[in-house]
Amino acid sequence: xxxxxxxxxxxxxxxxxxxxxxxxGVCALVGGRQIALFFLPEQESQLYAIDNWDPVANAGxxxxxxVAEIDGELTVASPLYKQHYxxxxxxxxxxxxxxxxxxxxxxEGDDVLIKFDQ
Numbered sequence: 001x002x003x004x005x006x007x008x009x010x011x012x013x014x015x016x017x018x019x020x021x022x023x024x025g026v027c028a029l030v031g032g033r034q035i036a037l038f039f040l041p042e043q044e045s046q047l048y049a050i051d052n053w054d055p056v057a058n059a060g061x062x063x064x065x066x067v068a069e070i071d072g073e074l075t076v077a078s079p080l081y082k083q084h085y086x087x088x089x090x091x092x093x094x095x096x097x098x099x100x101x102x103x104x105x106x107x108e109g110d111d112v113l114i115k116f117d118q
Contacts (some may be wrong), residue, residue, distance in 0.1 A: 010115070010116070011106075011113045011114070011115050012030065012113060012114055012115075012116055013108075013111045013112065013113055014028040014030055014035070014037070014112050014113070014114050015028055015037070015111075015112045016110050016111060016112065017039075017107060017110045017111075017112060018110070019112070020037065020039035020112065021039065022039055022040075022041050023039070023040060023041070023042075023067060024038070024039070024067065025037060025038045025062065025063035025064065025065065025067070025076065026039075026063055027052050027060070027063040028114075030114060030116050031116055033051065033116075034051065034052035034053060034060045034063075035049050035050070035051065035052060035103060035114065035116075036049070036050055036051065036052040036062040036063035036065075036076070037049050037063070037105065037112065037114075038050075038063075038067060038076065038087055040067065040074065040087075043074065045088075046107075047105045047106065047107065047112065048074070048087035048088070048102070048105065049102065049103040049104075049105040049114050050062065050076075050085060050087060050090045050100045050101065050102045050103070051090065051100040051101045053100070054078045054080060054081075054083070055098055055100075056078065056080075056081050056083050056092075056095070056098065057078060057080035057081050059080060061078060061079050061080055062076060062078060062085065062100065064079050065077045065078050065079050065085075066079070067087075068084070070084055070093065073086050073088070073093075074086065074087045074088065075087060075093065083095065083098070085100050087102075088102065089102045090102040103115060103116060
């Protein structure tokens with residue numbers, strides 16, 4: 001997938017629905033930033049987007065984490081050191097001072113759109 005260049009807040013097409021993997025994450029490069037997209041077809045809100053960069057491990061691995069529900073919150077566990085980040089807002093459950101950026105994301109037909117502010 002090629003990088004999408006942006007200059008202002010706008011909805012951008014980042015991929016197609018067929019590029020997503022159910023109950024898992026995939027990555028997209030948007031405005032020079034790695035974004036992890038999670039498609040959870042069984043949930044009311046099916047799409048989530050947070051930064052792919054794990055600040056604890058210093059690696060772009062969040063999109064490869066395991067999705068789970070903890071105390072009613074949808075999370076992804078970093079595959080390296082296992083911190084859990086809420087998919088809704090990127091907050092780390094184990095370390096209150098760590099939060100990944102979260103982005104509005106939506107389907108428009110078969111297109112996956114993200115609202116990104118640079």
